[in-house]
Amino acid sequence: MPERTTFLNHAAKIIQGDDFSGKKLVITPNKRSLFRLRHMVPEADFETVDELMQKLSGSNLIEPEELLITFYQAYKRLEENAQPFNEFSKWAITFLGDVNEIDLYLQNVSSIYEHISAYHSTGEGFDGKEKGELESSYLSFWERLPEYYQALKTDLAKLQLSYRGSIYRTVVENLESSPAKIEKAFDGYRLYWLGIVPGNPCEHRLLEWLDARSQLKTLVDVDHYYLDRKLHEAGRPFREQKFLDNSDEPTNLLLNSQYDFKIHPLTGRFAQIMRLKTLIEDISEEEYGNSAIILADLTLVQPLSSLIQDKGLKIHLTSGYPLRNTTIHRFHMSWINLHQTSITRNGEKAFYHKFLKEFFEFPVVQEWLAGAIEWKSLKDRIVKKNIKYVPLSWLQESLNDDLFAREALRLLFEWDAESSTLFQTISEILGNWRSAEGGIKISKFDQVCLDAYIEKLNLFLTQFNEVVEEADLTLLKQFIHRHMAHARMHSELDDEDGLHAMTLFETRLLDFKHLIFVGASDDHLPGSMHKVSHIPMIHRLHFGLPTRRDSESLYSYHFYRLLQRSERVDFIYDTSMNALSGGEPSRYIAQLKEELTRQNLKASISLVKEANVLMESFQNELSITKTEDVVNSLKAALKNNLSASRINQFINSPLEFYFYYILKVKEEDRVEEIIESSTFGNIVHKVLEEIYKPFIGELIDLEQLQKAIRISDEITERVFESYFERAEFQTGQNLISLHVIKEYIKGFVEWDVAEMKENGPVRLLSLELRMSERFKSNGLEINLYGVADRIDSRNGEIRVIDYKSGKVEASELAYDEERIGVDFKHGKALQIALYIYLYCQRHNLDESQVGGYVYSFKNRKAGYISLTVKSMGSDSLLDSFAQRLDSLVSEMLDPSTPFTHHEDSKYLTV
Template sequence: MTTFIEEVIINLQEKGLNLSNLKFILPSKRAGTFLKHQLSRSTKQTMFAPEILSIEDFVESISGLKTVSNTELLFQFYHTYIALNTEAQPDSFEVFSKWAQILLQDFNEIDRYLIPQHKIFDYLSAIQELKHWSLETEKTDFVKNYLAFWNKLHTYYTHFTERLLENKLGYQGLVYRQADAHVGEYVTKNKIQHVFLGFNALNTAEESIIQHILEHTNALIYWDIDKTFYENPIHDAGLFTRQHVKNWNYFKTHSFNWISENYKDEKIINIIGVPKNIGQAKYIGNILKDINKTKNKLEHTAIVLGNEDLLLPVLNSLPQDVKRLNVTMGFPLKSIPLASLFESLFNLHKNNPKSFYYKDIISILSHQFIRPLFLHKSKDVATALIETIQKNNIVFLTEQDLVALCDSFKDVIALLFGSWSNNATTALGCSKSLIFAIKDHLNEKKDEHVLSLEYTYRFHELFNELERLNTTYNYFQSISSLHQVYKELLSSETLDFQGEPLQGLQIMGMLESRVLDFETVIISSVNEGVLPAGKSNNSFIPLDVKLENNLPTFKEKDAVYTYHFYRLLQRAKNVYIIYNTEPDALAGGEKSRFLTQLELEKIHTLNHFIATPTVSLMEQKLKTVSKSPLVLKRLKEIAKHGFSPSSLTNFMRNPMDFYFQKVLKIQEYDEVEETVAANTLGTVVHNTLEDFYKPLVGKQLTVEHITEMKSNISSTVLHHFEDTYNKGDISSGKNLISFEIAKRYVSNFINLELKEIKAGRVIKIIAIEADFKQVKINIPELDFPVTIGGKVDRVDDYDGTTRIIDYKTGKVNQSQVEIVDWEELTTDYNKYSKPFQILCYAFMMLSDGTLKFPLEAGIISFKNLNGGFLKFTKKDKQGYGANKITDINEETIQLFEAQLKVLILDIFDPEKDFEEKEVSH
């Protein structure tokens, strides 16, 4: 394959020109690198390298101005804005920066296309005046201010550009306008022969400059357009070239170089639909593997990323055997881990909070660059600090709270959580100090942290620039305005890669592919909204005004993308075009119109594929764990200590949960309770009732007892909330509601007791929170002791009937404590877990000799207090007309004990594995 650059050099040599004496002007610096390399290969003798410039550098050299960054321009423009708004209250820098960016882009376009400034600004002002005509004789202040803004645009522009020119500075458009004004002087002073090559879309200033040089010197210009596109009057790839040939006087007397015929050469074009962006990256990796296998090299292969956000996924998807690689675009700083840290810090301090939300604190403490700063003698203090916050339910913390929890690291805590006082200077000082602290830690093992040290250096540079801007202009009135400029700088900064610029695999963006040719091209994200970018109206200039003044619209921008896309295909032999099959309105829609155009042209045979990920169908099997000797040994230890009723019902519900929690002793992860959890609420209610009733054990309840309890409800509930919920805040929000609910539960229950007493019921308290340990279960089949134990909420004597009561803060109905078939008692958790638990309590108290027959056992549900005492009931059949027995007698306990033994034997059966059950949560 002969590349365009190679063809140009051959032609220049045929003309007998001394290549060293030429000045080459190209669309990009990247193209200049390839040109220099091709020159070294095309010449057979030693020569001095010619001067090679990108068009931007060339124009800047003519203008005599220095191009400044967008961020610097923003500050310069704010100076103009303040200077011209002495009477009215000007916008803050934060508000200004949001609309000023758009206006600066418009200034840039107006200058690049050499539009007479007064003409367009007066035109815009007149349009707005027409739009806001009113029958009212007096305009409102809002309308007055709005129209005043449009009337001042020309004044803003004039003041701004004059100030820049005084300082020999300029934005791109101003540089181009000045270069156009001085190109005559440049031609007079410079007699060197110029060679322009590889251009397509040119703004008016570029056209004027190039035409002047062509007409007044012996300069040459080489275009790269294929006959297929040039001769088709409606093909956008040739739109600009056709205009140049038609409109430039130069081509009336000079030939047009060149119209090539490469596009119709035989090509293998594969169009692949791949779901999602990561899928595209992985698929590119597979293509490279296949290329390496079949051709054993990736020379002359380029990956062109339509969406440059795919860079990192593509780099992570490259095959390991890719030895030589060059990434042209650089790695965006915003994708570096340090960026997420400073984003978190800005968001944390932006509103100058008095205390910080625990999730924000944990996010920062867990960051990969922060956690090492909390290491002390190999002990991870950051983890201990996070665990303390979670254990104590601390939702909001101040810097002082954190220092109190971790005094030995107060300096680091001050850097992270010390107040920035909504002051940009303080924020920059803290940020730079933090970078130095991270650097000092990384320097301890420099060889292991080369890349991380590079990150810190680049961020140090970034904050130095912010500090310079803050010192020079002093426009950062808040952390929010600083954050905005920080994000602006961050988005434009990159970390450059070291690679093989001329060898091996090339990864680049669409614009970086200008002038370059590759045998194998892989283009990603060929979707509408990406390639081409589609309509965008980020401008104060309406479409009709742009058309009137020959400013570019979406039509011209689409034509630029069309040219670059087709130019990549022009000389390529193998083409892989990948598009995302999952349309996303924000990140690209359906497949690009370019693909439809390729199909309609019918020049090449297109191979269409839809790629789907290779997914091995794995049958979801429920877990099983066999009962090894070690497991059985652990079960015997539990049996000796005592099974609790809840652990047995847990086994009924899901044996695997029982295995994890009781055998392996793995407890569920405790998160911070931002709002009071159901179990915490239950604990508070239980503990409050225990405080009230414990002193009354052995006594008969009286109205006086209840009255005294009622007077202490609020204080007792508060005490237990503080005790159970640790340092959690219950003074507002959902937690305050939970506190009130707990008080209501207790109050309603006590009122129910009072009602019973006043109705003449005699209630005598027998036991409160009675703790039974190691109540033996007689199982002859087992040669080791098995015991059961647990706490019974309350036992009382109600009009001569002994009652075992279990409190439930959740809702329970009578049907949930009834049983028909004893054999289902230990197999159906959802239906019989509650009867099983209360029968366990009855069994323990009867076996222990604490109680005697007959008795009743049941539940009091705080969400169903109207149901009263919900008694355990044995029914002879389901449905209406069933015979119900509520007394627990010896036969009831014998039948229960038989089922309890079946369950215990099931737990200890070595032939029966612990099998996971599908549990609905």
């Protein structure tokens, strides 16, 4: 293959150069490559693999939501005491994923589930004893699954619809039962099959059948670099592939071409988007067609769309974006929640004030009711009257006489909050957003999502009525939210004009000279390949079903294939650390650095520092002068609340302190598709609080605590479910988070039991203790505030304990009065010192009676890490801390020093 020629150009020349006189049919893995190749070979016919398989099977591909409904109807026919749909969905989605793989890999459903059932019935789980009711029910579940499978297949056949695995399996069965039908479909055609050949056993059988009839030419894009290295995961799908003999010679690009790899380690999502903006501005429009943005982290889609809209960039954002993450869905859920929690008081509807405030904060609501309802004055009235539930009449009275606003009020607040009228009302609302007459301006990204969202809602209405006989808003909200988890906004564009942003899998068969990977941390590139399955690994291996290793190999291949014809590749990733992420770059970056660039001397790899990510004029020149108004605002804030986190924020970046603490700037609320570090920590704290709460005021009973370990998983799941729908932590990063938290909890409690056995009993005094004390400084009475995770006592010492989900070293808890309040690296020591100060002040104790400790879940071997205090002469810890705090407050209030950003600040978020 000529060097640097795109794979599709190369394939087009081969197809056009083939002297076959009959018809030519080109099979591609996706629409995007089909669109491009069709322009190059207009005389050929084109189909994607899925389209071909649907045609050969006689069945069309069913939507995931419709498949679940169809399965539920089949299940209800078989079960006299069928589960409600919400309970059924919890296991059915996983089951459907499993049978899809079983069919794709041509395995026998009955054999697999009988194998699993037999394994469990004789396994150590039942100790060889007679099975009880629970065990019998458990085994019966496995035995019933093949029957569910057959019932589903029967119903789908009647509809001439099916899921992907079943469609592919039917084609293989037709090769034996109806070969004439298959031969007729390919009569007179030469097939050119592009992509991974074959992708699964069903494709393998079809390709063997075609190859035996000399109707097949495969075109596979592989490189010797990973194909010839037995341990390289990217070559694994192709080794021992006989179809490579019938394909092209592999390329030798990765070891012989010139590459410029640039690594951009940055802090935060905003910094990544700003760096991306800078890189895009350096690309000329003429080079847009040769450049692509690869979205490894889909949470960056929305900020990227805002960047496109704000800057008028010519970028096609075509990634499959979860509809559940859109502003539309967040608005919808908030709207239902507002009505779901409303009450009837004095004969009229009344809304809970917090949910009403949350609802009015949506920009689209503010715009719709702008000039008609003055929310600020209404909010002031609510606060002044101390109203918990706001009557609908207050909204009506506040409304100006405006036709459009009155219609908005009717739709948003006055509708009958019943499941039967919800779909009609939300359709009217979204229709107003879409129509020009509605006068509502929403972002271009939301406009694109709007049609897809309305289409899904209409589908859900039909499905909901089919599976739920009696429903309320709570059930309906759960139904919509769960189903939106599987809905994506897709846009296949037959357009090469403009820069494209896509996921790695969307790049199949495409080539670009300049690639920009965004979100290229190891958490996203490749990210977790774990998926929920009812089929344990031992049975997967026995029956030859795909494993995590197969998924990782496939992802690795797509990554290296995309690099083959590139020239420059930028990798942007987030260095922020949290409970699950160490802020590490993708392992592919490490492979490029340690392997490829050492073997290919024409390939270079360089690090681009963070210094230029945020505009230097913004980072270095922006400062806030402490005017009288600013100082007065700061004083008011100090009187209200000053915590360790705010003090550390000031030490780290006074400018950030100003934005967050004085201006009260907050990051935009958003749905957590993936658990965030703060939520992770909250869940850990709440689970431990529930486990230890029975012991407050008493010696901790080790026997009872050990019993709690057995139910800790159940408690963790219950707490997790208070933050996320159960469907949201069945797969992916959230599932990993759940398992990590379970291990954290078990590990801590087991360690705590062992520690008490070794060192003596502990009396638990408090959990999640909120402490506040008045502190006088600079003529102000400041409200110092802190929350101690655990207070206990042993041998006369009171221990103030803080849990940390991240890693903490002993050196971080060294109290050095010369560095406390000056160096952000001593922030954890400052926090524990503050807690000791608050507790001693509150209970009139001497510091010798109170110790401060941290338990780090990422440094469990260290146990309780104590606050160590360097020699301070005659000053006590309490006196030293009070003096340092007084100095910090003086610095905060000093009008001669503006709020600026420190150059060595750990991060800047505004």
